[in-house]
Amino acid sequence: MSVLIFAETERGKFKKDALELASYGRSISDEIKSKLVAICINSNNPEELSKYGVDKIICVNNNDLENFNSKNFSDCISNVFLKEKSQFLILSSSSNSRYIGGILSIYTKAAYVSNVFSKPTKYKPLQLRRNSFTNKAYETVEVISDKVIISLCRNSYGIIENKVKSEVVSETFKIANNDILVSSTEKLSDKVSIADADIVVSGGRGLKGPENWHIIENLADVLGAATACSKPVSDSGWRPHSEHVGQTGKPVASNLYIAIGISGAIQHLAGINSSKIKVVINTDPDAPFFKSADYGIVGDAFEVVPELIEKLKKFKSLNN
Amino acid sequence: MKILVCISHVPDTTSKINFTENSSKFDKNNVQFVINPNDEFGLTRAIWFKEKAGAIVHVINVGLHETEATLRKTLAIGADKAFRINIEPMDGYSVAKCISDFINEKDYDLIIAGRESIDYNGGMVPGMISALNNINFIDKCVGLEIEGKKVRACRECDGGKENISTTLPLIIGSQKGLVEESDLKIPNMRGIMMARQKELIVVEPGQIDIKSKSVNFEKPKEKAEVKLISSDNLDELINLLHKEAKVI
Numbered sequence: 098m099s100v101l102i103f104a105e106t107e108r109g110k111f112k113k114d115a116l117e118l119a120s121y122g123r124s125i126s127d128e129i130k131s132k133l134v135a136i137c138i139n140s141n142n143p144e145e146l147s148k149y150g151v152d153k154i155i156c157v158n159n160n161d162l163e164n165f166n167s168k169n170f171s172d173c174i175s176n177v178f179l180k181e182k183s184q185f186l187i188l189s190s191s192s193n194s195r196y197i198g199g200i201l202s203i204y205t206k207a208a209y210v211s212n213v214f215s216k217p218t219k220y221k222p223l224q225l226r227r228n229s230f231t232n233k234a235y236e237t238v239e240v241i242s243d244k245v246i247i248s249l250c251r252n253s254y255g256i257i258e259n260k261v262k263s264e265v266v267s268e269t270f271k272i273a274n275n276d277i278l279v280s281s282t283e284k285l286s287d288k289v290s291i292a293d294a295d296i297v298v299s300g301g302r303g304l305k306g307p308e309n310w311h312i313i314e315n316l317a318d319v320l321g322a323a324t325a326c327s328k329p330v331s332d333s334g335w336r337p338h339s340e341h342v343g344q345t346g347k348p349v350a351s352n353l354y355i356a357i358g359i360s361g362a363i364q365h366l367a368g369i370n371s372s373k374i375k376v377v378i379n380t381d382p383d384a385p386f387f388k389s390a391d392y393g394i395v396g397d398a399f400e401v402v403p404e405l406i407e408k409l410k411k412f413k414s415l416n417n
Numbered sequence: 418m419k420i421l422v423c424i425s426h427v428p429d430t431t432s433k434i435n436f437t438e439n440s441s442k443f444d445k446n447n448v449q450f451v452i453n454p455n456d457e458f459g460l461t462r463a464i465w466f467k468e469k470a471g472a473i474v475h476v477i478n479v480g481l482h483e484t485e486a487t488l489r490k491t492l493a494i495g496a497d498k499a500f501r502i503n504i505e506p507m508d509g510y511s512v513a514k515c516i517s518d519f520i521n522e523k524d525y526d527l528i529i530a531g532r533e534s535i536d537y538n539g540g541m542v543p544g545m546i547s548a549l550n551n552i553n554f555i556d557k558c559v560g561l562e563i564e565g566k567k568v569r570a571c572r573e574c575d576g577g578k579e580n581i582s583t584t585l586p587l588i589i590g591s592q593k594g595l596v597e598e599s600d601l602k603i604p605n606m607r608g609i610m611m612a613r614q615k616e617l618i619v620v621e622p623g624q625i626d627i628k629s630k631s632v633n634f635e636k637p638k639e640k641a642e643v644k645l646i647s648s649d650n651l652d653e654l655i656n657l658l659h660k661e662a663k664v665i
């Protein structure tokens with residue numbers, strides 16, 4: 098019996114999500130008194146996971162797995178799941194993990210519950226809480242299977258240190274031929290992606306035009322944040338589609354979401370509501386966003402944001 | 418080329434979400450239902466293949482009689498034939514299994530399912546079908562070109578895009594970007610008239626297992642009142658974000 102996590106790496110380093118999965122997995126392992134196992138592919142520093150409670154770290158190092166491939170990764174993870182007689186497999190909510198979640202559930206004959214945001218509320222039978230209706234409701238789901246795959250929402254559990262003595266083992270994995278071939282990748286920029294960002298700075302129609310976006314970008318730079326936008330902004334070609342967030346765009350689950358010149362339409366809010374803290378800057382005190390935000394400033398973005406940038410620079414220089 | 422588009426029948430994005438039967442079921446009263454937006458992008462691409470390359474487009478929904486208006490709409494937009502598997506969807510697995518069994522006896526080259534539905538947000542149906550039927554799968558597909566059996570596709574990943582080459586048969590998880598929003602079709606009168614003549618076939622499901630079930634729903638609590646900070650006191654905002662919220 099074991100709890101397995103898929104600890105994702107990026108250029109050899111564990112993603113923050115991986116550490117959160119380890120922390121979450123540890124709490125389930127303690128609850129059901131079983132081992133916590135991690136599978137990591139091409140990690141430079143697998144031992145790091147011992148700091149977060151992983152008992153056994155399985156490393157697969159293979160140049161052919163340098164780039165993500167849904168079939169190879171699914172084969173590799175399901176092999177480990179079956180070998181380790183796992184009852185739980187915990188995945189992050191990254192695009193890659195969400196890609197393979199459904200596939201893995203068939204390969205391992207496990208139930209699959211996505212968007213989970215808390216520890217099981219019950220073990221016999223297993224009950225999990227998840228976001229549904231695009232953050233407009235929480236759903237409690239009962240699992241009808243002795244094995245389950247959980248995809249955990251980002252930032253929902255947190256990273257908790259819990260040093261243990263871990264066993265690190267290397268496994269080889271033979272790659273089967275498949276005909277899904279990634280021929281090239283296009284990175285949007287070197288900046289942090291919306292999915293991985295702790296802070297997201299987002300602009301709406303209130304910014305009047307693409308020529309004003311430097312204020313959004315400058316604010317994002319000071320905060321080390323990703324930039325995002327509302328749907329009409331990307332529809333008008335002011336910003337790329339990849340920045341569109343909301344119900345029909347990308348979901349955001351950051352620690353801090355700053356909305357500038359965004360009215361707060363229901364479809365926009367649905368997609369960003371799982372962010373922990375929301376700040377709104379808007380000229381209109383009646384903008385619906387104020388009802389969903391934690392902090393608000395009624396004011397003109399063109400005056401408030403540049404001043405905020407200067408003050409944040411000062412704050413950063415004092416606090417770093 | 419034969420294409421099957423999986424259609425989920427979901428509440429409109431502006432719907433107020435309520436629950437009944439002791440908060441165990443979604444309340445369908447006074448809710449406007451639409452084609453799931455992610456499916457609609459896929460359907461539009463399928464119709465494009467029909468118009469440009471003579472593809473045959475079928476649509477399928479797993480659901481009870483109430484979903485037929487949504488299926489009729491897909492026929493009015495241009496799909497050739499609709500199938501409805503007559504069972505109330507219970508979980509993502511049972512929906513995937515129903516569609517997988519249906520596909521087994523057919524020879525579809527391309528299957529399109531939305532990346533996720535905006536009601537239960539499972540995001541699992543296309544991946545499960547690919548594994549059940551052993552066909553290639555591309556999730557979050559934002560570009561799809563087909564020549565013979567050869568496919569060139571583009572997938573959105575975190576922080577960028579991947580260009581992928583693969584072969585038919587294929588299933589994709591569709592989303593915005595596969596076609597532009599301005600390409601979405603609104604059914605016209607002629608389409609609506611023609612849709613009435615098209616076949617909508619009801620299929621009885623086989624033995625279907627489920628792997629999970631909904632126990633209950635809860636709505637998020639009303640948010641505490643926003644803290645307003647004067648625009649002349651931005652230091653206060655920074656202070657609150659640092660000390661109170663601890664996010665910077």
Ligand SMILES: Cc1cc2nc3c(=O)[nH]c(=O)nc-3n(C[C@H](O)[C@H](O)[C@H](O)COP(=O)(O)OP(=O)(O)OC[C@H]3O[C@@H](n4cnc5c(N)ncnc54)[C@H](O)[C@@H]3O)c2cc1C
Pocket residue numbers: 300301302303304326327328329330341342343344345346357358359360361362363364365368378379380381384396397398399430
């Ligand atoms: C099916 C469907 C799906 C949708 N999906 C999404 C989605 O995923 N994401 C999304 O964002 N939208 C979505 N929408 C659109 C949504 O309904 C809104 O139209 C959109 O979010 C509004 O964008 P906005 O807030 O940028 O613009 P507006 O609503 O025009 O708001 C602009 C705001 O800027 C403020 N403002 C103006 N000048 C200034 C200034 N100088 N300083 C500060 N503030 C200023 C105004 O007071 C106003 O509140 C969807 C709609 C539909 C029908």
